Amino acid sequence: MGYPSPGGSGQPVMSGPPTVYSASDNPQSAPGRRTPLGAVGLGGFYFQQQPTQPHASSSSSATNSALTDENRPDHERSGASRLNCPSKSKTTRQGKSVRLNINARERRRMHDLNDALDELRSVIPYAHSPSVRKLSKIATLLLAKNYILMQGNALDELRRVIAVLQSPHAHTTTLPPTPVSYDLLQGFPGKLFQGVQELQGLQPTNSQQPVNAVSPAEAPGEST
């Protein structure tokens, strides 16, 4: 399992030629490398960054000026893109600065996506401990989906209980046992399943309730 180290927050720590990071993606500053969009409003974020490091320009400056450090030409960067470049055809035509601006925008877009994933992780019931590896992207999405389903089932069950209690025969009615199946990890591919179980401190058995999840007694329901 190739999870990044907790401090790395998934940011590659390049050992070769310096890949350019924006001020906020500097591996040194991760995790929480960027202000969440929600904190500043979707539109205003990009103009709050200040360039603070010699090799790290801000995202906003990249927007305003294409020729920043983060927009260094390919031949000065390590990396894939160089090899990916179909021999200058389009890049040349398009103009280097235009291409670099597009790259910077795409980078910021992905950072925003990652921020959103971080926020999602923060509300998913799994062990939020520094010693616990961060959920991968796919694990986050699958866990979130199943958590939502579980909450929906819990709601349904709650409504059912309320209906029974409010019925005229509530004092004589015994609630039928609820088939409980909390499968937050439902749909996880094999390896991922094990990984998440490990993350959650679960045994690889059928007890698939996450550490911080609502207990079956609190939220009975049936996952679908």
Added chain:
DNA sequence: TAGGCCATCTGGTCCT
């Protein structure tokens, strides 16, 4: 060393 995960670059497509 292989596999998993990730960031980044890039070109294409669609929308405003």
Added chain:
DNA sequence: AGGACCAGATGGCCTA
């Protein structure tokens, strides 16, 4: 035209 979104390619890091 410019921006957003997407998917493919690539290489780095980490763990088993």
